[in-house]
Amino acid sequence: MSTNSNTHANGNASSKALIIGGGVIGCSIAYELGKAGFHCTILDKGALLQEASTAAAGMLGAQVETHHPGSFYELCRASQALYPEWVEELEQASCLSVQYIREGxxxxxxxxxxxxxxxxxxxxxxxxxxxxxxxxxxxxxxxxxxxxxxxxxxADHQVHPVWLARALRASIVRQGCRILEWTPAFSLVSAPNGRVTGVRTSEGTLESDLVILSAGAWSPALTAPLGLQLPMxxxxxxxxxxxxxxxxxxxxxxxxxxxxxxxxxxxxxxxxxxxxxxxxxxxxxxxxxxxxxxxxxxxxxxxxxxxxxxxxxxxxxxQDGLPFLGAWEEAPGLIFATGHYRNGILLAPVTGRIIRQVVLAEKPELDLSLFEPSRARIEAAPAFT
Ligand SMILES: Cc1cc2nc3c(=O)[nH]c(=O)nc-3n(C[C@H](O)[C@H](O)[C@H](O)COP(=O)(O)OP(=O)(O)OC[C@H]3O[C@@H](n4cnc5c(N)ncnc54)[C@H](O)[C@@H]3O)c2cc1C
Structure with missing residues (x-):
């Protein structure tokens, strides 16, 4: 992960954050940034939390889902370790149970x-x-x-994804997050220097200090015009x-x-x-x-x-089974949090935390080099020739 602050969104606690995609990943980021004092807006092309995030089975399968050691396993384990506290916070904030079951x-x-x-x-x-x-x-x-x-x-516990979704939604509403449903993001808006400054939507252009891409399987459509073909x-x-x-x-x-x-x-x-x-x-x-x-x-x-x-x-x-997490130096202002494939429910709390660390330019606790969005350029090389 680059530490050059230009590649980060230069967020501070009173910044505006615009999150494209209100699945479990976008909502967990809104929750984490909301706690840090950001003014968050979430856009969704449909209703919040109605795509992959509520189709899931809810396993928190750090062990069962990984086939070899390495950074991805550590990411999964870190998120699994955050779950008990995350669940407690969400249940308190929402007064809803996420049906967290500690059987393995x-x-x-x-x-x-x-x-x-x-x-x-x-x-x-x-x-x-x-x-x-x-x-x-x-x-x-x-x-x-x-x-x-x-x-x-x-240690591979589970939650009910539908109840997690309800609790997450209620928690971000309570924090004051602005939710714009049935409002698709059509494209990203960039300044002449390449900085991403907002999003064109069905309701007009929305400007923001930070734009976070968490549009799940639909994410590549938004980065392609920037010349980044996300291999998703x-x-x-x-x-x-x-x-x-x-x-x-x-x-x-x-x-x-x-x-x-x-x-x-x-x-x-x-x-x-x-x-x-x-x-x-x-x-x-x-x-x-x-x-x-x-x-x-x-x-x-x-x-x-x-x-x-x-x-x-x-x-x-x-393509490589790993998520895209963090900033891409060629589009400052834009943060990636997408590609969680089979493990987005498990990885939601750690993703929220990582994105907060990225936007506040805090030192990440984990080695994130494998998850850098810039690897898309290499993997998708033929598309750029
Ligand atoms: C059958 C199944 C079982 C699974 N089981 C598990 C499991 O047991 N454990 C686990 O950890 N994971 C599981 N997963 C994986 C997990 O569901 C996903 O990794 C996770 O939901 C991804 O979350 P997301 O927020 O990135 O995507 P999504 O939930 O798909 O959310 C993306 C959001 O972006 C919105 N969007 C897209 N394009 C735009 C746009 N242009 N403008 C505005 N909004 C937009 C969409 O409408 C959507 O709401 C399972 C998945 C499936 C399908």
Missing amino acids: VLRAALTQEDEKELRSRLPWIRQAEWLETEAMLQLEPELSPFIRGGLHLP FPVKGQCISVKTEAPLIRSTVFTKGCYVVPKLDGSYIIGATQVEAGFDKRATTGVIADLHDRASALLPRIADSEFLGTWAGLRPGT
């Missing part, structure tokens, strides 16, 4: 290959132990006896929700290509597909059957469950 994840292996891959994580993954099948069944007796053991990941694409994920008469599991159970997340109301979210099919987010019937079959292989009694519903959302995928 059982990552079950169903094949020899999967078992090998999971065991290979043990030398570096923290807060994990290998359980043989019998021990897994002792923890969750409804699991299929055909699993080949798995990882017990007690939507990755459709469909889930189903079911209910059983008697409780099935307490932990989230997860295997390759499927997870089942128990919620406090007695329902289970079963997810999720991963399809690169543009911006189509229709939920399809074939996927319902497929997710049901995968979940039943893990938890046979799912077959007796009552079907509650299905939905799909668009994850903000990136």
Whole structure:
């Protein structure tokens, strides 16, 4: 991350911040900047928190979602560590529960290959132990006896994304954040020196000291006119929700290509597909059957469950699987917070904190070099020739 203040937005606590995109990332940034005294406005092309952020399952899966050590794992762990305090703040500010559940994840292996891959994580993954099948069944007796053991990941807690969204929205409203829904940002406005000074919207041009791009899978459309082709694409994920008469599991159970997340109301979210099919987010019937079959292989009694519903959302995928966080020296005034792919719920609190540190030019607590927006130039090199 560059420390040249020209690359930062030169924000101070009385600055105006304009946030494009009111998903969990934009809202967590508004919340964090609001606490620091910024006057925040959030723009959304639709209603706040109605895209990927409420299509999610709500796992805070720092351990289960990372396949090798490094900066991304550290980012996930840092956010996981912030969660208890963040939840407490949001619940107090909003008087709403986000349904934070401190049960962990059982990552079950169903094949020899999967078992090998999971065991290979043990030398570096923290807060994990290998359980043989019998021990897994002792923890969750409804699991299929055909699993080949798995990882017990007690720190991978979960929230309900819909309740998190409600609490986050209420918290930023309470802080005085200005919310402009059904107000798409059409393009960024730049001064002759390249500094981003505002956004053209359906309601006219809005000027701001800082512009924060957190438009999820739609972010590249706004940076392309600046010559930055963000290598991002939507990755459709469909889930189903079911209910059983008697409780099935307490932990989230997860295997390759499927997870089942128990919620406090007695329902289970079963997810999720991963399809690169543009911006189509229709939920399809074939996927319902497929997710049901995968979940039943893990938890046979799912077959007796009552079907509650299905939905799909668009994850903000990136070419290297990493988010874009921070400033880009060729467009001072613009801060990136996008591309959180499969982990935006988990990464929301740390993203808010990082963006606050960037705009106040504070020393970041984490190594952010892998997440620099400038890497888009290198990855998208052919687009510039
Ligand atoms: C099925 C599924 C399951 C998932 N499960 C998990 C999970 O268990 N744990 C986890 O951590 N993550 C999970 N994720 C990933 C997580 O949902 C995303 O990473 C996260 O929601 C991204 O948040 P965001 O705010 O960047 O994007 P979004 O929530 O998509 O928000 C972007 C916002 O920007 C707005 N916008 C776009 N363009 C414009 C514009 N031009 N002008 C104004 N507004 C604009 C959109 O309307 C939208 O509201 C899941 C995702 C899916 C789809």
